[in-house]
Amino acid sequence: MADSxxxxxxxxxxxxxxxxxxxxxxxxxxxxxxxxxxxxxxLVGKERLLTRLLxxxxxxxxxxxxxxxxxxxxxxxxxxxxxxxxxxKDSSMVQAIALLKAGEAQAVVSCGNTxxxxxxxxxxxxxxxxxxxxxxxxIVPSRKQPFVLADVGANPESTAENLVxxxxxxxxxxxxxxxLERPRVALLTIGTEEGKGNSLINATHHHLQKLTSxxxxxxxxxxxxxxxxxxxxxxxxxxxxxxxxxxxxxLFGFIGSTIKEELLRNPKRxxxxxxxxxxxxxxxxxxxxxxxxxxxxxxxQGNILKSHGSxxxxxIANALRIASNLVKHDMIDSIRNEINLANELIDVEEPA
Amino acid sequence: MADSxxxxxxxxxxxxxxxxxxxxxxxxxxxxxxxxxxxxxxLVGKERLLTRLLxxxxxxxxxxxxxxxxxxxxxxxxxxxxxxxxxxKDSSMVQAIALLKAGEAQAVVSCGNTxxxxxxxxxxxxxxxxxxxxxxxxIVPSRKQPFVLADVGANPESTAENLVxxxxxxxxxxxxxxxLERPRVALLTIGTEEGKGNSLINATHHHLQKLTSxxxxxxxxxxxxxxxxxxxxxxxxxxxxxxxxxxxxxLFGFIGSTIKEELLRNPKRxxxxxxxxxxxxxxxxxxxxxxxxxxxxxxxQGNILKSHGSxxxxxIANALRIASNLVKHDMIDSIRNEINLANELIDVEEPA
Numbered sequence: 001m002a003d004s005x006x007x008x009x010x011x012x013x014x015x016x017x018x019x020x021x022x023x024x025x026x027x028x029x030x031x032x033x034x035x036x037x038x039x040x041x042x043l044v045g046k047e048r049l050l051t052r053l054l055x056x057x058x059x060x061x062x063x064x065x066x067x068x069x070x071x072x073x074x075x076x077x078x079x080x081x082x083x084x085x086x087x088x089k090d091s092s093m094v095q096a097i098a099l100l101k102a103g104e105a106q107a108v109v110s111c112g113n114t115x116x117x118x119x120x121x122x123x124x125x126x127x128x129x130x131x132x133x134x135x136x137x138x139i140v141p142s143r144k145q146p147f148v149l150a151d152v153g154a155n156p157e158s159t160a161e162n163l164v165x166x167x168x169x170x171x172x173x174x175x176x177x178x179x180l181e182r183p184r185v186a187l188l189t190i191g192t193e194e195g196k197g198n199s200l201i202n203a204t205h206h207h208l209q210k211l212t213s214x215x216x217x218x219x220x221x222x223x224x225x226x227x228x229x230x231x232x233x234x235x236x237x238x239x240x241x242x243x244x245x246x247x248x249x250x251l252f253g254f255i256g257s258t259i260k261e262e263l264l265r266n267p268k269r270x271x272x273x274x275x276x277x278x279x280x281x282x283x284x285x286x287x288x289x290x291x292x293x294x295x296x297x298x299x300x301q302g303n304i305l306k307s308h309g310s311x312x313x314x315x316i317a318n319a320l321r322i323a324s325n326l327v328k329h330d331m332i333d334s335i336r337n338e339i340n341l342a343n344e345l346i347d348v349e350e351p352a
Numbered sequence: 353m354a355d356s357x358x359x360x361x362x363x364x365x366x367x368x369x370x371x372x373x374x375x376x377x378x379x380x381x382x383x384x385x386x387x388x389x390x391x392x393x394x395l396v397g398k399e400r401l402l403t404r405l406l407x408x409x410x411x412x413x414x415x416x417x418x419x420x421x422x423x424x425x426x427x428x429x430x431x432x433x434x435x436x437x438x439x440x441k442d443s444s445m446v447q448a449i450a451l452l453k454a455g456e457a458q459a460v461v462s463c464g465n466t467x468x469x470x471x472x473x474x475x476x477x478x479x480x481x482x483x484x485x486x487x488x489x490x491i492v493p494s495r496k497q498p499f500v501l502a503d504v505g506a507n508p509e510s511t512a513e514n515l516v517x518x519x520x521x522x523x524x525x526x527x528x529x530x531x532l533e534r535p536r537v538a539l540l541t542i543g544t545e546e547g548k549g550n551s552l553i554n555a556t557h558h559h560l561q562k563l564t565s566x567x568x569x570x571x572x573x574x575x576x577x578x579x580x581x582x583x584x585x586x587x588x589x590x591x592x593x594x595x596x597x598x599x600x601x602x603l604f605g606f607i608g609s610t611i612k613e614e615l616l617r618n619p620k621r622x623x624x625x626x627x628x629x630x631x632x633x634x635x636x637x638x639x640x641x642x643x644x645x646x647x648x649x650x651x652x653q654g655n656i657l658k659s660h661g662s663x664x665x666x667x668i669a670n671a672l673r674i675a676s677n678l679v680k681h682d683m684i685d686s687i688r689n690e691i692n693l694a695n696e697l698i699d700v701e702e703p704a
Contacts, residue, residue: 143606153542157550190505190594198509198591223598227606239550240592242542246575247596248603254495254579255607258638262631272627279614279621286610 008038008327010320011105014045015074015092016112018310021045024111025053027316033060035317039324040065042105044096046072071095077309081115085123093117097124100302107303107323109294111311117304118154118297125302128332130339133158134299135166136238136306137173138245141287144229148174148183151238152245154297158237160203163187164346167208168338169298170233171215176329177294177322183232186221188240200237207346214341252287294319296326299335303327360390360679362672363457366397367426367444368464370662373397376463377405379668385412387669391676392417394457396448398424423447429661433467437475445469449476452654459655459675461646463663469656470506470649477654480684482691485510486651487518488590488658489525490597493639496581500526500535503590504597506649510589512555515539516698519560520690521650522585523567528681529646529674535584538573540592552589559698566693604639646671648678651687655679 014024024043031037043050047070059066073091075084085094093112099105101124110117118136127134135151150170155162167185174183187205189197197205197220208217221231226244236244259280263273293315294305303326307319326332366376376395383389395402399422411418425443427436440446445464451457453476462469470488479486487503502522507514519537526535539557541549549557549572560569573583578596588596611632615625645667646657655678659671678684 143609156542156548188595190508190591190598196508201591223595223600224602226599227602236595239542239553240595243540243575243588243592243596244599246542247578248575248599250576250579251600251603252607255604255635255639257495258635259611259631262635262638263628265631265634269628269631272624272629273631275624275627276615276621277624279611279617279625282617283607283610283614286614287607 007040007106008324009040009042009105010107010109010323010327011042011044011069011096011099012320013092013096013108013110013112014043014050015071016110016309017307017316018077018111019312021049022053023311023313024316025050025056026313027311027320028066029057029060030313031317031320032065035321037321037324039320039327041320042067042069042096042099044069044071044099045092046070069095069099075113075116077113079113079116081113081119084113084116085120094120097121097304100304101125106327107305109305109307109316109319109323111307111309111316114153114306117306121297121300121302121304125300125304127299128301128336128339130343131165131169131299133162133165134297135162135169136295137170137298138295139177140245140248142227142229145232146178147229147231148178148233149241149245150233150235150298151241152295153238153242155237156239156242158200160200160207161346163200163204163235163237164207164211164342165299165339166237167211167215167217167233167235168342169335170235172331172335172338173296173298173326174232175334176326176331178232179325180232182216184218184230185215185233185235186218186231188223188226188234188236188244189220190222204235210345211342214338214345294322296322299339301332303332359392359458360676361392361394361457362459362461362675362679363394363396363421363448363451364672365444365448365460365462365464366395366402367423368462368661369659369668370429370463371664373401374405375663375665376668377402377408378665379663379672380418381409381412382665383669383672384417387673389673389676391672391679393672394419394421394448394451396421396423396451397444398422421447421451427465427468429465431465431468433465433471436465436468437472446472449473449656452656453477458679459657461657461659461668461671461675463659463661463668466505466658466661469658473649473652473654473656477652477656479651480653480688480691482695483517483521483651485514485517486649487514487521488647489522489650490647491529492597492600494579494581497584498530499581499583500530500585501593501597502585502587502650503593504647505590505594507589508591508594510552512552512559513698515552515556515587515589516559516563516694517651517691519563519567519569519585519587520694521687522587524683524687524690525648525650525678526584527686528678528683530584531677532584534568536570536582537567537585537587538570538583540575540578540586540588540596541572542574556587562697563694566690566697646674648674651691653684655684
């Protein structure tokens with residue numbers, strides 16, 4: 001991929017999302033016109049459909065920056081990942097990853113089947129040397145600025161070395177996606193005193209303390225500190241991270257619907273709610289994941305971003321923005337270097 | 353303890369909470385007068401202080417139902433559990449547990465140092481035969497009725513057998529505290545398809561499927577289903593449960609303060625907020641933990657309930673109510689039987 005240095009082309013799996021390719025094209029317009037992304041794009045999907053959708057209105061950017069790559073198949077949300085990848089070689093997802101592998105693109109963005117994207121991405125792009133298991137990261141709002149949570153589901157059975165790698169991966173993602181210079185990294189646990197938590201956490205904490213030259217490890221944090229905003233990267237295994245992420249989304253919905261129910265209970269409350277409606281709208285925007293919709297699979301030899309299956313055009317545009325930032329920041333090169341350093345510091349043997 | 357059959361006396365550690373013994377006495381009044389608890393009470397703490405506090409107003413119940421047990425020391429919230437238990441033999445917490453051990457009380461309620469209560473409770477009351485590790489359970493609100501979450505921190509490094517025991521313990525707690533006949537028990541995981549999750553979850557799921565004669569196991573659930581209200585008992589290890597519980601509390605606070613900020617942003621919103629203020633109050637009551645404030649340490653040979661350090665009198669009264677329900681339901685006897693059955697079904701060897 002030496003000839004691709006400095007280039008930024010994003011391969012977009014347009015067929016995978018719940019809202020279909022129309023939303024992707026809207027997202028592309030929004031990304032180029034409103035967010036002023038300077039990347040080129042390869043739209044992967046059914047060529048005739050995409051051609052028609054692109055003609056709906058005049059593009060605000062040089063048309064040579066966008067090309068279509070035909071892919072006749074679609075991997076459904078409920079398909080079994082490995083089986084789908086094998087049977088649907090001409091799916092938009094498999095083809096988008098192939099463009100990344102071939103160096104024609106420097107990042108893939110997809111709203112499709114998470115399992116298939118993770119499996120396909122890992123199989124084709126392979127983990128970076130020294131990384132045993134990739135990690136899925138996401139950006140979460142807090143009382144102050146948003147933070148990176150990693151891993152949120154790629155690796156549900158982690159070793160201490162995996163968690164150390166998550167710290168390096170998450171730190172690099174925070175630099176590239178959030179523009180931070182020296183992100184504060186913390187380890188999610190229960191009870192922050194030395195020796196609390198469990199043996200996995202204690203071993204990880206022991207390792208992380210040796211990494212001062214690589215990451216800015218600030219120590220363990222507890223669940224109650226998660227949304228304080230004093231940490232930029234929160235590290236956990238994929239089992240814990242997935243449960244925290246999904247239960248938080250569920251709680252957000254539950255609280256929202258409870259407030260709504262209570263506000264509609266009588267006329268006085270309804271009038272009050274109507275007067276203050278904009279407050280709830282603004283709150284939703286502040287806490288919405290749309291601004292930070294790309295969840296990258298970190299630790300691979302290529303940038304692969306998963307956007308939520310139900311992503312709207314704003315979420316898609318922001319996923320494209322984050323993808324372009326990862327490319328611009330040479331995140332993968334930086335991860336490659338720091339993982340080597342980290343493995344030396346914690347005495348992980350070089351892979352054969 | 354054969355002579356205590358049918359009795360219900362609760363030993364109350366009045367000195368441990370953040371709000372002090374005054375709040376405990378208010379809680380006692382509320383429990384007996386409003387909630388009509390029929391237990392007797394032993395108030396454990398500084399005798400002169402408690403005597404004075406009891407005289408503030410006329411008791412609504414027969415004074416013979418309440419006695420004071422003098423304890424001159426207090427274990428602070430930040431003290432190291434084992435050290436505190438050793439050095440403060442005459443603390444209200446140690447003395448309350450001693451009354452339980454002696455059969456003078458059938459339950460202990462404390463708002464004190466969680467670590468000390470768990471350690472002291474486990475050391476003095478010992479786990480029931482067949483239970484390797486006790487579990488801390490709590491009751492969480494949902495879209496429908498509340499559910500039991502166990503373990504929320506007692507055992508951060510669980511085996512599959514420990515999780516199976518959590519299922520039996522949690523099921524019994526749901527019966528006694530929530531009045532359910534056949535609580536639906538689910539295992540918290542990521543991805544509910546067979547083989548997803550991790551090896552601990554898979555082994556536990558395998559075991560739980562054999563327990564149909566003991567508990568009503570309905571299968572695995574994911575984080576996004578947590579607040580749906582379709583489950584009565586959610587099982588997890590103490591590491592995951594503690595993080596889920598504390599991060600949920602943190603998120604609740606974060607969302608609340610974000611709404612408040614937005615509502616105060618301009619005069620129109622402020623007026624709206626004033627008109628609908630009662631909606632937020634009612635929501636807080638619905639989602640507040642005060643109704644279900646007792647978190648029992650399950651699996652011991654005695655009922656020990658931890659109430660939140662900052663419990664107000666309503667929370668304290670409800671913890672007393674739950675404690676009395678555990679006694680009335682003979683929860684410990686039921687657990688003793690079901691743990692034996694469960695261990696036979698999953699082939700756990702009898703302890704020597």
